[in-house]
Amino acid sequence: MKHLSIPLNFLFVNTLLSLPVYPHDEENEITPGDLYYAQKHIKQFLTLGDGSEGLIQNEDSLSTKIKEDQEFYGRQVTGNLDPGTIEVMTGPPCGFLDPAPYRLYPGKPRWNKSFVTYSVVNYVPQLSYFETELAIWKAVNIWQKVIPLTLVRVYNIEADIMISFEPRVHGDNFPFDGRGGTLAHAFSPGQGIGGNIHFDREEHWTLRRNGVNFFHVATHEFGHALGLAHSNYRSAVMYPTYSKRHSNLFSLSIDDVRGIQHLYGTIQMLKQESALQLMPDKCDPSMSFDAVTKANGDIFLFKNEYLWRKAQNAADAKISSIQDVWSDLPSNINAACEIPGEDIIYFFKGSKLWTYTNNKLNRRSSQSIYLFGFPTYVKKIDAAVFIPQTRKIIFFVGKMFWRHVFSLLLHSSI
Numbered sequence: 001m002k003h004l005s006i007p008l009n010f011l012f013v014n015t016l017l018s019l020p021v022y023p024h025d026e027e028n029e030i031t032p033g034d035l036y037y038a039q040k041h042i043k044q045f046l047t048l049g050d051g052s053e054g055l056i057q058n059e060d061s062l063s064t065k066i067k068e069d070q071e072f073y074g075r076q077v078t079g080n081l082d083p084g085t086i087e088v089m090t091g092p093p094c095g096f097l098d099p100a101p102y103r104l105y106p107g108k109p110r111w112n113k114s115f116v117t118y119s120v121v122n123y124v125p126q127l128s129y130f131e132t133e134l135a136i137w138k139a140v141n142i143w144q145k146v147i148p149l150t151l152v153r154v155y156n157i158e159a160d161i162m163i164s165f166e167p168r169v170h171g172d173n174f175p176f177d178g179r180g181g182t183l184a185h186a187f188s189p190g191q192g193i194g195g196n197i198h199f200d201r202e203e204h205w206t207l208r209r210n211g212v213n214f215f216h217v218a219t220h221e222f223g224h225a226l227g228l229a230h231s232n233y234r235s236a237v238m239y240p241t242y243s244k245r246h247s248n249l250f251s252l253s254i255d256d257v258r259g260i261q262h263l264y265g266t267i268q269m270l271k272q273e274s275a276l277q278l279m280p281d282k283c284d285p286s287m288s289f290d291a292v293t294k295a296n297g298d299i300f301l302f303k304n305e306y307l308w309r310k311a312q313n314a315a316d317a318k319i320s321s322i323q324d325v326w327s328d329l330p331s332n333i334n335a336a337c338e339i340p341g342e343d344i345i346y347f348f349k350g351s352k353l354w355t356y357t358n359n360k361l362n363r364r365s366s367q368s369i370y371l372f373g374f375p376t377y378v379k380k381i382d383a384a385v386f387i388p389q390t391r392k393i394i395f396f397v398g399k400m401f402w403r404h405v406f407s408l409l410l411h412s413s414i
């Protein structure tokens with residue numbers, strides 16, 4: 001019943017540095033960055049097997065873990081951290097590391113009934129009764145809307161999934177560690193303690209930005225309680241580490257949906273009145289962006305309510321919500337364009353135009369694209385780009401394009 005994975009403790013970071021590392025030539029040199037990722041990877045993905053307890057504290061067991069990982073990735077099993085192993089561990093930014101990153105527990109335990117009950121056993125001062133219940137209900141709903149399973153809140157009776165806030169030692173051999181570290185854990189589906197969810201009562205639980213977002217962690221724990229183990233898909237809810245995301249950036253990824261539907265099957269638009277909003281994945285080969293522009297030296301890629309920002313010297317693009325960067329903008333924009341020398345950025349959606357000068361919206365609200373002189377049959381812009389040499393903005397609309405000589409006149413306040 002117990003399928004808890006145990007986090008490797010901090011001892012590893014030190015242990016790892018003293019590991020036998022292959023002698024290497026220039027090309028295969030292991031950089032500190034590689035080591036950092038390898039350590040991170042080991043901490044995140046190499047968890048003790050089913051049923052075992054305690055933490056790995058010596059190189060022998062770490063080496064065993066590396067061997068397991070090498071086996072998993074189909075590499076020569078040496079137990080050493082050779083460059084090739086580090087490469088598969090860290091992986092290229094959009095590499096196909098693993099075709100099915102989601103994992104199930106051994107024996108694929110799941111709830112074999114269509115109604116599963118849950119109850120909330122106790123509360124903490126950090127969150128009100130309503131905040132707690134609402135966040136749990138939202139977490140439940142995130143999962144149940146994609147599978148033919150209904151979760152029912154019950155009171156005063158023994159539920160399948162008992163949710164509680166627990167102190168350090170709480171009788172299940174997995175004591176909590178106070179603020180930070182382990183935030184919560186859950187047992188895979190089954191009788192008794194199976195399916196139960198424990199939150200570390202000492203965490204700084206919150207539904208806001210500072211602290212640990214209770215709704216996000218609850219969603220992750222319900223994933224376990226329904227039968228999902230950790231996934232190594234970076235944008236998955238079942239990814240092992242908590243990362244601060246704005247709450248409107250939070251939704252299941254395609255990997256979570258595949259995992260949970262593997263266990264329970266799919267449902268066709270029954271409970272999903274609206275299309276399912278999944279966390280977009282920049283590594284998805286079928287992904288297309290709504291708009292792209294440079295702005296203030298960084299590259300911005302837009303998709304739905306999200307954007308990725310690639311800073312000039314950053315290796316990878318970071319996701320955030322459009323609202324966090326340009327709070328007046330809507331989602332699903334059509335085009336964006338920067339006039340670098342003037343610190344102006346235009347955003348287009350439908351027949352509307354938003355102009356930012358020095359990152360401030362020019363007027364209180366949007367303006368009309370017809371300011372640029374478009375005929376009224378133009379209902380939206382597909383793309384826009386500024387050519388510095390000619391100081392013209394090229395607008396693409398279907399099969400056509402327009403050239404517009406950039407003029408500050410458009411920006412004088414009338």
Ligand code: 01S
Nearest residue numbers: 005007182183184185217220240241242
């Ligand atoms: N619980 O589900 C966890 O994954 C534990 C570690 C287990 C191996 C016991 C945990 O608290 N992990 C931290 C966490 O943030 C890092 N988990 C929840 C999440 O939202 N990823």
Ligand code: ZN
Nearest residue numbers: 170172174198
């Ligand atoms: Zn516990």
Ligand code: ZN
Nearest residue numbers: 220224230240
């Ligand atoms: Zn977890």
